[in-house]
Structures are given as structure tokens and as C-alpha cells.
Amino acid sequence: MSDRLSLFAITAPGLEPVCAAELRALGIEGAAEPGGVAWEGTADDLFTANLWLRTASRVVVRVASFRARTFFELERHARKIAWERWVAKGRPVRLRVTSKKSKLYHEGAIAERVLGWIDGRVGGIGASEAEKGSAEEDEGETGDAQLFLVRVVRDEVTVSADASGALLHLRGYRQAVAKAPLRETLAAGMLLGAGWRGSTPLVDPMCGSGTIPIEAALIARNIAPGLARASGEPRDYAFQHWPDFDAVRWVEAVERARTAAAPSASAPILGSDRDAGAIEAARANAARAGVSDDAAFEVRSVSAIEAPPGPGLLIANPPYGVRVGESDALRSLYAALGRVARERCPGWRLALLSADRKLEGQVGIAFGEAFRTSNGGIPVRLVVGTVPG
Numbered sequence: 041m042s043d044r045l046s047l048f049a050i051t052a053p054g055l056e057p058v059c060a061a062e063l064r065a066l067g068i069e070g071a072a073e074p075g076g077v078a079w080e081g082t083a084d085d086l087f088t089a090n091l092w093l094r095t096a097s098r099v100v101v102r103v104a105s106f107r108a109r110t111f112f113e114l115e116r117h118a119r120k121i122a123w124e125r126w127v128a129k130g131r132p133v134r135l136r137v138t139s140k141k142s143k144l145y146h147e148g149a150i151a152e153r154v155l156g157w158i159d160g161r162v163g164g165i166g167a168s169e170a171e172k173g174s175a176e177e178d179e180g181e182t183g184d185a186q187l188f189l190v191r192v193v194r195d196e197v198t199v200s201a202d203a204s205g206a207l208l209h210l211r212g213y214r215q216a217v218a219k220a221p222l223r224e225t226l227a228a229g230m231l232l233g234a235g236w237r238g239s240t241p242l243v244d245p246m247c248g249s250g251t252i253p254i255e256a257a258l259i260a261r262n263i264a265p266g267l268a269r270a271s272g273e274p275r276d277y278a279f280q281h282w283p284d285f286d287a288v289r290w291v292e293a294v295e296r297a298r299t300a301a302a303p304s305a306s307a308p309i310l311g312s313d314r315d316a317g318a319i320e321a322a323r324a325n326a327a328r329a330g331v332s333d334d335a336a337f338e339v340r341s342v343s344a345i346e347a348p349p350g351p352g353l354l355i356a357n358p359p360y361g362v363r364v365g366e367s368d369a370l371r372s373l374y375a376a377l378g379r380v381a382r383e384r385c386p387g388w389r390l391a392l393l394s395a396d397r398k399l400e401g402q403v404g405i406a407f408g409e410a411f412r413t414s415n416g417g418i419p420v421r422l423v424v425g426t427v428p429g
Contacts, residue, residue, distance in 0.1 A: 046102040047086060048200065050076040051095055054413030055229045059095045062232070066092055078102075083286055087293040090204055090277055091266035094228035094255065097207050100189060100200040101126070109143040109195050111153060117197070118157040126201040128283050132185040133158055133165050139192040154190055154199075186278060205278035211268040212275055213329035214251065222357050224265070226393075226415060227251040231259060233410040233422045234353060234391035238262075240307050241352030243385070245345045245377070247311030250322025250337060252355060257331035260305035264297040270330040272298060305334040308348045312340035342376050351387040354427070360395035360418055371402050378403035386429040395420045 049070070051059045056072040063070045063077060066088055070079035076096070079085070089099045104121045108114040127133055135155055137147040144150055159165050187202035209225040230252065236242060238260030244252045258268055266274050274294055279285060313319055322337045340346075347354070356377065361370040381390050381403070392407070394400040395418050400407060407423035414420060 044080050044082065045086060046078070047081050047089065048073075048076050048078045048100050048102055049089055049093055049096040050098040050100065052097065052223075052226065052229075052413050054411045055095045055225070058229050058232050058411065059093060062093055062095060063089070083289060084293060086203055086279060087290055090208070090279070091264045091274065091293060091297050093208065094259070094265050095225050095232065097209060097225060098202055098204045099208075100202050100204075102198060102200050104197075104199040106197050107195055108192075108197050111144065111149070114144060114150065114197065115153055115157065118154050118199075119161065121157070121161070121199060123158045123161045124163075125284060126188070126282055127158065127162055127165060127186040128281065129163050129165070131165060131281065134185040134187045135190060136187060137190045137192075140194075142192045142195045144192055144195070144197075150190060150192065154188070158188070184281075186281065201278075203277065203279040205276060208265070210275075211265050211329070213254065213268050214249065214325050215328065221249055222251045222393075222415065224251055224255055226413065227255040227357075228259070228265070229411070229413070230355060230357070230391060230393060230422055231256055231353075234355060234389060234424050236353045236355070236389075236391075238305065238307065241348045241350055242307070242309045243345060243347055243352065243354050244311045244356055245313075245340070245342045245354070245380075246356045246358055247313050247322055247337065248315075248318050248357075250311050250318075250325050250335065252357065253309050253311035253322070253335040253337070254326050254329050254331060256309050257305055257326070257334035258329065260307065260309065261302045261331065261334060263301045263330070267294070267297055267301075268329045270328055272330065305331075307352070309335045310348070311335060311337045312345055313337075314339065314341045342373065343380055345380060345384065347384045347388070350385060351389070352385075353389045353391060354381055354385050355391040357393040357415075358399075360420070361399060367399075370399055374399045374402035375404070378405055381405065381427045385427050388427045389424060390427050391422060391424045393420050394423050 060072040060077045070077040106117040135151045137151045139147050189200040191198045209223045242256050316339045319337045319339050326332045326335050405425040407425040410422040410424050412421040
């Protein structure tokens with residue numbers, strides 16, 4: 041892994057600029073593209089990105105790119121790829137194929153040819169499978185299999201080796217969840233998109249199982265999300281199973297991340313929810329993330345929240361009102377949030393993940409849009425405004 045690698049951090053649509061800013065803060069200059077951020081880097085960059093990126097779903101290495109309109113062309117290029125660099129003999133392979141607006145439209149047939157060439161070049165791979173879907177959709181663990189992504193768009197084929205393994209939002213701390221849990225990557229994106237960096241107070245009055253406050257505590261303490269567990273040990277990554285994996289450089293990267301962490305958060309981080317079960321889950325998740333002393337959780341309604349001396353950030357992922365009959369109750373909830381913000385958080389920033397402009401209008405605060413994405417398949421946008429003082 042001594043040469044330059046073509047690297048790509050996959051994100052949810054809309055989070056590309058946030059992820060690019062994360063990389064810049066890590067000393068890596070990448071180019072935001074639809075679906076992620078691309079850059080040329082070293083093995084150290086690969087390790088750093090997997091450990092530190094808070095908004096990326098995966099980091100992959102683009103191992104080949106070529107044009108193919110026939111299966112003959114596909115096979116001619118596929119047999120030249122050094123598959124043995126990314127998968128060891130006997131290790132199973134997962135292949136995820138997508139094809140759009142291309143002559144080679146049969147994804148199953150593409151997968152069959154590519155798996156054949158991997159097996160032929162490596163000299164025998166374990167039980168392998170092909171599947172459909174995007175690299176951002178996979179919710180499960182990858183097990184021992186090495187995932188390759190084959191993307192065909194307008195006859196241009198890009199082959200990538202997954203370096204992450206399980207999706208990066210699976211930090212390891214969130215085992216207890218409340219209803220409609222928020223992905224860790226999106227929670228971190230909300231915080232970074234709102235401009236919060238950990239030096240001012242934060243209040244989440246609808247915290248559910250605590251994902252936003254916990255991600256805030258990780259940011260405030262500069263804890264790499266790849267080390268977000270009480271033990272401080274990193275999770276397993278796909279690149280650790282590559283034949284040329286440099287274990288010494290990896291240990292050095294982990295140690296650098298450990299020493300970068302601050303002993304405690306410098307400002308209060310408060311989460312509250314009216315659901316006692318959600319608060320119990322939030323406390324358990326915070327303990328698993330190693331930030332129990334940095335994020336405080338209490339059972340409170342929105343109208344009962346108390347803000348520490350500010351200004352700071354009031355942030356929430358409120359209900360969206362997608363089910364019939366919810367709109368009346370939610371209008372009152374959004375209006376109550378705006379009223380409490382004006383009474384108790386004057387001069388604070390207010391950030392909401394919103395799916396309905398009419399509902400956010402009930403808050404009574406002028407918002408600007410930070411980004412658009414989706415949550416659970418629902419189009420949403422992060423809106424940010426300043427509470428009148």
C-alpha cells in the first residue's frame with residue numbers, strides 16, 4: 041500500500057460538501073461529486089478517512105475505470121485488474137452491481153463475468169455472491185466477505201474495492217434505539233452543517249435515543265468516530281484483511297487518533313425527551329460511546345427545557361408529519377419549540393431537520409437552508425436560523 045490510491049468517500053446525497061470540509065480539516069483536499077468526495081491519497085489517508093470521517097458511509101478505492109459496451113470489452117478489462125491486491129485466496133467476495141443507461145444493462149450477467157475473473161486471478165475465492173443496490177443502502181455487516189462495487193453509467197465502468205466493511209454510521213455504540221432513529225452520519229452532518237464545533241452549549245429537546253448529543257460529544261472531545269466506544273478500540277475494517285495491509289502504519293494511525301482526543305467536553309451538551317424509555321436508551325448509548333460524562337440526558341417535554349448560559353445551538357430532528365392526521369398536533373409542537381426558543385434561548389442558533397416548510401414556518405424564525413438530503417426515504421433539509429434576542 042505504498043503507492044497513491046484513487047480514494048472516494050461515499051455519502052448520502054446532499055452531504056458531499058460537508059464531507060469535503062471534513063477532509064480539508066484533516067489535511068486532505070478532495071473534490072465533491074454526486075454521491076461523495078474523491079481524492080488521490082496514501083494508505084495513511086485511507087486509514088485516517090475511515091477513522092475520522094463523521095458523515096461518510098464508506099470509503100472505497102477506485103481500482104479501475106474503463107469503457108465497455110460488450111461483454112468482450114468488459115472481460116478484457118476485468119482480467120487486467122489486480123484483484124489479488126484487494127482479496128486474499130479463500131476469502132469470500134460480495135459484488136454489488138448497478139447499471140444505468142448502458143449497453144450492458146443485465147446486472148446479473150455483469151456480476152457473473154466479473155466474479156469469474158476475480159476467481160481466476162486470485163486462484164480460488166470463498167463462497168461469493170452478487171447483489172443489487174447502492175453502496176449507501178447496505179445496512180448489514182459484511183462478515184468476512186470483501187465487497188466490490190461495479191458501477192456502469194453510460195457505458196463507463198468503475199470498479200471499487202470497499203475499504204470500510206460495515207457502513208461507517210455503525211459506530212458500535214447505538215444498540216438501544218428509540219422510534220425512528222437518526223443515522224449517526226446524518227446527526228453529525230446536522231451538527232457540522234449548522235456550524236457547531238463543540239465550543240458552545242448544545243441542547244437537543246427531542247433527542248430520542250441520543251444520537252445528536254452523542255455525536256456532539258464526540259465532536260466536542262475530538263474523538264474519532266472509529267473509536268467511539270467505551271474501550272477506545274477501533275472496529276474492524278475491510279482493509280485490515282487485504283494481502284498488503286500495513287499493520288504498523290495502522291497502529292500508528294490509531295494511536296494518533298487516541299492522543300488527539302480531549303479529556304472532556306468544554307461546554308454543556310444536553311439532551312431531553314418526554315419519553316422515559318428513549319432517555320434510558322440515550323444514556324446506555326452514551327456509556328457505550330464513552331461520553332457519559334459529556335452528554336446529560338433528562339426526561340422533559342419541549343416546553344420544560346432549560347438552557348445553560350449561551351449563546352449556543354438548539355438543534356432537533358422533530359417529527360415530520362408524513363402520516364395522515366398528524367399535522368394539527370405537529371403545528372402546535374413546532375410553534376411551542378419556537379416560543380420556548382425565543383423565551384429561553386435568545387441569540388442562540390436553531391437548527392432543524394425539516395420535511396415540511398409549512399411546519400417549520402410555525403416556529404416563527406427566519407431560516408436558511410444548509411443542505412438537502414433524505415432520512416428514512418423522506419426528503420428533508422437542514423434549516424438554520426438565529427433566535428431573536
